Amino acid sequence: MDLTLRNDYGCTEAVIAENCGFDKFYKVADLLADKIKIKFTNKIDDSDTSYWDFIFKGHKLTLHYNIYDGVSIFPRNWKDAPRKDNEAVTELARILETVKG
Numbered sequence: 001m002d003l004t005l006r007n008d009y010g011c012t013e014a015v016i017a018e019n020c021g022f023d024k025f026y027k028v029a030d031l032l033a034d035k036i037k038i039k040f041t042n043k044i045d046d047s048d049t050s051y052w053d054f055i056f057k058g059h060k061l062t063l064h065y066n067i068y069d070g071v072s073i074f075p076r077n078w079k080d081a082p083r084k085d086n087e088a089v090t091e092l093a094r095i096l097e098t099v100k101g
Contacts, residue, residue: 003093011078012086014093018070025050025065028096032063035099036092059088 004015017024029052032038040063042053048067053060053076060076073089075081 003097005090005093009074009078011075011081012089013072013074013078014089014096016071016073016096020070021067022050022065025063025071028071029063031096031099036095056088056092059085061085061089061092 006013006015016028029040032054033040036056038054038056040052040054042051044051050063050065052063054063055061061073062076062078064072064074073092075085075089077085
C-alpha cells in the first residue's frame with residue numbers, strides 16, 4: 001500500500017486511496033480486521049460515505065470512505081485530536097504499508 005499522510009483538517013489523516021470505489025474500502029476494512037485484528041465498534045453507512053470506528057492500541061480512530069475523497073483513517077475526535085491519537089494514525093499507516101492484503 002502506498003499511503004499519504006496529511007494534516008489538512010487539524011489532525012493526521014492517512015490517505016489510503018483516492019478516487020476509488022466501496023470495494024477498496026471493504027478491502028482495507030478486511031485487511032485491518034484479518035491482519036491487524038481490529039474490531040470495528042461502530043459503523044455508519046450512507047449511500048456515498050462510510051465511517052467505521054475502531055480502537056488501535058487504545059486510540060479511537062475512524063476508517064472513512066467517501067466517493068469524492070476515497071479511503072482514509074483519522075482520529076475519531078478529529079477536531080480536537082490529541083497528539084497521541086495523531087501518532088497512532090501514523091503508526092497504523094506504517095504498519096499498513098508493510099502488510100500484504
